[in-house]
Amino acid sequence: MAHTLAITKILDVTHNVRQFTFEKPEGFAFTPGQAAEVGIDRDGWRDAGHPFTFTALPDWDDLQFTIKIYPEHNGLTEQIGTLKVGDSFIVGDPWGTIEYKGRGTFIAGGAGVTPFIAILRMLRDRGELSGHRLIFANKREADIILRDEFDAMPGLDVVYVLSGENKGGFEHGRIDKPMLERLIGSTDQHFYVCGPDGMVESINDALKDMGADPEGLVFEE
Template identity: 30%
Template sequence: MATYTLRVDKRVQETDDTVSLYFRVPGDLATTFGYRPGQFVAVEDDPAGEDISRQYSLSSVPGTDPWLRITVKRIDGGAMSTYLVDRVSEGDLLEIAPPRGRLYVPTDEPRHYLILAAGSGVAPLVAIARHVLDGGGDDRITFLYGNRTEDGIILREEVDALATHPRVQVRHVLSRPGEDWIGDRGRVDPAYLKGLWESLADPRPLSVFLCGPEEFMTAAEEFLVERGVDINDIRKESFDLVLNDSDDDGADDLLVPDDAADGTEEPVAARVIAVVGGEEYEAETEADEPLLSALLRSGADVPFSCQEGTCASCIVKLAEGKVRIRPGVLQTLRPDDLQEGVVLACLSRARTDRVRIDFDDIF
């Protein structure tokens, strides 16, 4: 995966265990590092004496902020997060991959954005909220942000600044508040959401964004679906997702719209063509081999990380052919994404003898 050397221009200590790192992108890399709100970048280094790559959401806003920013919380046992939080200083150089991900998809109509964040999950969501407001539309935002303690609130000034807008409501929720805390107490869980549900009514269509621990997001998603929210209107970013399916659980077929190619239910060897950064790479898959595996085996320089369907680094647009997809893809993508031909290369296997995927065309 291609990375570029960027200098840490500024370092801000957000909380005891969280920092924001700011990068100035050179002019010749402006297009390479163009991004949409809510996307992430992979940071590569060898802090523990071995090559490590980890994804961090961008907490900056494209077109508004003059820099690229990631906000990183130290994770127990996390070699990369510990390195970034405790050792990286202003002026240091880091290897950064271009932005990836599909958390935010723009719409043409005013929406009510229900944003549910927990802990460091605020990073991509505050960027999305700021971007929506910068658009100057008639959108409404309800921003619910859960933390344990008041001194653990990350990017608090930016979150609170959202509340100065007349169509934005911000509610901080603490599970271990101090005696002087005057905000909400508890957790952003189904019980809390149930108490607010009637106040969330709005004629504008609802769009939900979730980011935080997997248990938190799963509970919120189940609550929202039970109340009639379309699963396609709930988008989430996970930092600790574990794929909960296997190759034996069945899968879904996806045929590119208007593509008349016939597919098969049986495994096939295929020629896969991948477009990355305007360049083409080709590989030959073995029968029932994931597309990503074949590309990496051939030496193709394509974006990837976990290879397990949890990080979404290998998100692609299926441009030609038919693939069979492990059902766990719906933990990361939505059904509407699949209908548009957006898939994960690591969870996709060819069902036609030729498949073309595009790493660049994912919007």
């Protein structure tokens, strides 16, 4: 079932990422990490069917997406970048295979961090972040989504990886097996992986080579 939901607030998170807060239908339920197929209430875009992850928590009064805008793609996110308060999303039913299954390491590339935002917020509110790590890869420091919020999460160990800049305080390069071996330690934990398809595949392969249980790998299938 699709819902037409008006935007109530828009916030710039980075130079190309915006956070949209919008109406929540009565009885609408989802699990942190889940997404929905989304269009916008404009001619030609109502059935766009692009998945975006909810970054609100289920008990919030509103829903929220945190979306990277691609003006050059001439597609849905370019259109979303022009939305204003009062415009509407068309949101389908929640779905997805990323959900919290236990203590572990979250590995994200760029906008692939969005399924983890609600999960980490949930763990923060429960006081259960200790022992979790976020390894977050971006091209540049300016691209890091919600850095201040992640840095302020008590008990969360955060490692930022930059591929396009070499700066003090950041890992440099791409997340590969040698980097994972250096950063992770024991593979006796869950691993949550989200990002571009090639990145997810290579990280999952590296983790399995390191001895991680394939059943402990959580990613969008």
